Amino acid sequence: MRSPILHPHSNRPLPGRRRATALLVAATLALALGGCIRLGAGKPPASLLTLTASQALAPGNGSSGKGEDALVVYDPEVDRTLAVQRVAVTVDPSNVAYLKDALWVERPARLFGALLAETIRARGKQLVFAADDRAALSQRRLTGRLLAMGYDAGSHAVVVRYDAVRSESGKLATRRFESRVPVARADAETVGPALNAAANAVAGEVADWIG
Structure with a gap:
């Protein structure tokens, strides 16, 4: 009872x-x-993946100049494959999956945009603002589309591919950048550092192009 x-x-x-x-x-x-x-x-992942700039502005350093001369770096556009925090895996030209137990700490577009801005800023040649910064009044802009930032199963490599668009004084210029880093295993511990290296390689080439 x-x-x-x-x-x-x-x-x-x-x-x-x-x-x-x-x-x-x-x-x-x-x-x-x-x-x-x-x-x-x-089960949650043991860790979250992020991008860390290999070229970063040292503490105490900075830039100055007119706001209208600054470069505004926008987060790239992405398709739905990269619009999530999971790490994309290209199985073949018509099939996409996601890497097991691997998550980005933030959306890939946001991470890559911040990496671009920091890499260009580290060169110390110009003022650089993020697009959401209220001080960014300049018409000099870097936009683009992140086409790939993940693992390619066919070539056993990570791939970062970015179509950049530079706008300045009413003129436009475009260029495609790509970096591939072979990896031995398709797991978070191996793919994460390789993606960071590939993203930094692309960001460095973009910074060279911007001047």
Whole structure:
């Protein structure tokens, strides 16, 4: 025989309606606690991948100049394959998957845009702003489209491919940049550093092109 639900301040059983309410509250609380303890069915990755600039502005250094002469670097456009935080795997020309147990700390476009800005800024030749910076009033812009930033199963290499568009004084210039780094294994521990190296190689070439 089940014990009746007791009022916190009494040893007498609760009336029927209040007993039902107490049961509902108890069930809701149990579900809430279960949601706090069990964060998801899948096991979270051991670490998150990011991009770190190999050419970075040293502490204490900076640039100065007129706002209208600054270069504004925009996050690249991407298709739906790269619009998520998972690491894309090109299986063949018509099939895309995602690398197991690998997640970016942020969207690839955001990471690559920040890497571009920092690499160009590190050259110390010009003011560089991100597109969301309120001080960015210049019409000198670097935009583009990130076509690939993931693992290519066919060539067993990571690939970073970027179509850059430079706008200055009403003139446009475009160029495609690409870097491939072979990898021995298709896992997060191997692919992550290789993607960082490939992205930095592309960012360095873009910085050379910008001048």
